[in-house]
Structure formats: structure tokens, C-alpha cells
Amino acid sequence: MRWGLLILAAAGMTAAAATQPVAPGRAQAAPAQSTETRFAPPLSSVQRFRLTVTKRGETHSWVEEVRFERAGDAFVAHWRMDASSIPAAMRHPLLLPMIQPFTGTPVAFDLDADSTVVRTRDWPTHQSAMLKSIDASRPLVVAASGADKKQIDALLGSTRAMFARLDAQSGADIILKNIAPIFGWGGYALTLGQPVSGSETVPVALLGTSIERYSTITLTALEPGRARITLRSEFDGAAMRSTLEKLGAMGANGDAAAKARFAQTLAQAEQMRAVQATDVMLDLATGLPQRVEVVVSVDGKPRDRTIVEWLKR
Numbered sequence: 001m002r003w004g005l006l007i008l009a010a011a012g013m014t015a016a017a018a019t020q021p022v023a024p025g026r027a028q029a030a031p032a033q034s035t036e037t038r039f040a041p042p043l044s045s046v047q048r049f050r051l052t053v054t055k056r057g058e059t060h061s062w063v064e065e066v067r068f069e070r071a072g073d074a075f076v077a078h079w080r081m082d083a084s085s086i087p088a089a090m091r092h093p094l095l096l097p098m099i100q101p102f103t104g105t106p107v108a109f110d111l112d113a114d115s116t117v118v119r120t121r122d123w124p125t126h127q128s129a130m131l132k133s134i135d136a137s138r139p140l141v142v143a144a145s146g147a148d149k150k151q152i153d154a155l156l157g158s159t160r161a162m163f164a165r166l167d168a169q170s171g172a173d174i175i176l177k178n179i180a181p182i183f184g185w186g187g188y189a190l191t192l193g194q195p196v197s198g199s200e201t202v203p204v205a206l207l208g209t210s211i212e213r214y215s216t217i218t219l220t221a222l223e224p225g226r227a228r229i230t231l232r233s234e235f236d237g238a239a240m241r242s243t244l245e246k247l248g249a250m251g252a253n254g255d256a257a258a259k260a261r262f263a264q265t266l267a268q269a270e271q272m273r274a275v276q277a278t279d280v281m282l283d284l285a286t287g288l289p290q291r292v293e294v295v296v297s298v299d300g301k302p303r304d305r306t307i308v309e310w311l312k313r
Contacts (some may be wrong), residue, residue: 033193035219035227039115039186039287041068041075047288048082048311051178055304060087063311064179067106074113076121077183078106079176097136101129102175109172114186115287117176123168126175134160162206170205181278181294181308186287190219190229211235225285231278274298283310 041047045067052061063085067078083103090099108121120126134156141152166174173180190196195218201210213233221228280292288310296304 033222034189034191035222035284037186037188037190037227037282037284037287039075039111039113041115041286041288043068043070049179049182050309050311052307052309053178053305058089060089062086062090065106066179066182071110074118075111075115077109077111077117079109079179080104080106092140095140098133101126101133107175109176111183114184116184117172117180119168120172120175121168123171127163127166127171130163130171130174131160134163162208165208166205170203173205178306179308181280181292181306182289182310185229185280185282185289188217188229190217190227192219192222194219225283226290227282227284229280229282231280233276233278235274235276272298 046065047067048063048065050061050063052059063082065080065082069076069078079102081099081103083100086096086099086103090096107126110118110121112118138152138156141147141155145152145155147155163174176183195216197214197216199212199214202213203210213235215231215233217229217231219227220230275297276294277297278292278294280289282288283290289308290310290312292308294306295302
């Protein structure tokens with residue numbers, strides 16, 4: 001498996017931007033052919049979700065588990081990865097230590113009443129585990145890149161700095177980046193076939209920056225107990241370039257050829273158009289997706305795809 005720590009920064013960018021629904025105006029009433037979504041998950045029982053993730057041409061599938069509890073008017077989500085479901089490609093002896101901290105005791109997250117993730121509980125402990133995983137990844141990075149010690153030190157140092165500045169809120173975005181599409185679907189008032197659009201600034205936690213996006217959310221189908229919702233988010237070239245510049249500055253190693261290649265990438269980014277399309281079949285009784293698919297495309301060509309399926313008993 002190809003693995004680069006700086007890819008985590010880009011993954012964090014797409015996770016934060018692709019999976020959080022744009023906040024539409026709340027309707028005063030729900031007329032015919034409309035729905036108001038609410039979050040009412042099963043409590044005190046483990047819910048299992050199968051993830052199928054395709055990145056850079058490689059597809060892997062595993063199961064993640066969430067147990068929901070009430071916390072006043074809000075909720076707590078206890079999350080972990082199912083160790084028995086981890087595919088062989090992710091069990092590389094150098095890669096597995098990065099996953100193992102999240103396969104044991106579940107990590108707890110505070111949610112609001114609509115299931116938006118607010119923060120990670122016991123954040124210092126989980127941040128410490130992530131930093132140790134970065135330090136332990138040196139042999140893997142050396143094998144994957146062939147870079148010299150100075151370059152590896154710079155790469156790991158900048159990556160460690162990115163994770164060190166995360167807080168309980170931004171850290172939740174990184175830990176939950178693959179399963180994030182199941183959260184945040186409560187509290188919407190949508191009318192069939194009537195799109196709601198708007199622009200907003202989305203934080204890119206690992207890079208300490210933000211990116212502008214324009215999003216449209218639409219109720220495309222409504223049937224007893226289920227609603228199909230689509231969310232389309234677009235990023236213009238200027239936003240892409242700005243984010244890449246920040247990423248490039250962190251990974252700069254003084255190599256002239258690499259600097260020239262990166263300059264060319266920036267020039268191309270100015271002309272790019274990135275789109276993240278989310279298609280969700282929402283269970284109206286619980287506010288949880290039965291199935292959600294997120295596809296990231298650049299200039300009309302699909303790049304990454306995440307599918308999350310609720311394995312209801």
C-alpha cells in the first residue's frame with residue numbers, strides 16, 4: 001500500500017469539506033412532499049457500519065462501530081474500529097500501529113441534538129496516541145519514499161506539528177474522517193425537488209487554514225420512512241491553490257526539482273474544479289443514513305469514493 005503522511009492532510013481537508021451538510025434555512029412548517037429530519041438514534045446498543053474506501057486507485061473495506069447515549073438534550077457517540085474486519089493490506093506491521101489505538105476501548109465524542117460532532121472527549125490522551133503513531137511511522141515513510149534522513153526529519157516534523165495543534169474539536173474531524181458522513185443529518189427542513197444553496201468557509205484543521213465552498217442540498221426522493229438527499233459542494237481553483245500552497249510550505253525540503261514540480265502543480269490547480277458529491281438514503285426514524293456515498297471529482301474525473309452502509313440487524 002502506498003502511504004504518505006502528508007496525504008493525511010489532504011484527507012482531512014476532504015473529510016471536513018465533503019461530509020458536513022450545508023446548513024439550509026429552517027422551514028416554519030413541513031407541507032406535503034416535505035420532511036423535517038431529526039436525530040433519534042438507537043441507544044445503548046452497538047451500531048455497525050461497513051466502510052468501503054477508494055483512494056488513489058486502491059479500495060479497502062472494514063467495519064466501524066458506534067454506540068449512542070443520551071447526554072441531556074444532546075448525545076455521546078462511542079466509536080471504534082472493528083479489529084477483526086481490518087483487511088490484510090491495512091495489517092502491514094508498520095501501518096497497523098497507527099490503527100490499533102482505535103480498535104480497543106471506544107473513543108467518546110460529544111454530539112449536539114442534530115448529531116453534529118462537537119468535540120472529542122479525553123482529547124489529550126488520544127492526541128498523544130496519534131503523535132506516537134507518527135513517530136513510529138518513520139520506517140514506513142523511509143521505505144515508501146526513499147528520502148534521506150534530513151528530508152524524513154522535515155516531513156515527520158511538519159506532520160507532527162500539524163497534529164500537535166489540533167484541539168478536541170478539530171481532532172474529532174480527523175479521527176472520524178471516514179465515518180463522518182453518518183453524522184449531522186438531523187434538523188433539516190427540505191421540500192422535494194427544491195434545492196437550497198449557499199457558500200461557506202470550511203476549516204482545514206491539519207493545515208491551520210480554511211477553504212471556501214459552494215454547496216447545494218436537495219431532497220430528491222421521499223418515501224415512507226426514508227428520504228434521499230443529495231449534497232453537491234464545489235471548490236474553485238483559487239481555493240485549491242491556496243490550500244495546496246499551505247501544504248507545500250509544510251513539506252518543502254529545498255530540492256530545486258521538487259520545487260519546480262510543485263510550482264507547476266499550483267499553476268494547474270488554479271484551473272481545476274473540485275466537486276464533492278454526497279448521496280444519502282436517510283432513515284427518517286433515526287436520522288442515520290442507511291447508505292451514504294461520497295465521491296470526490298476533479299475536472300469531472302472521479303478521484304476518491306467513500307461508501308458507508310449501516311449493517312442493521
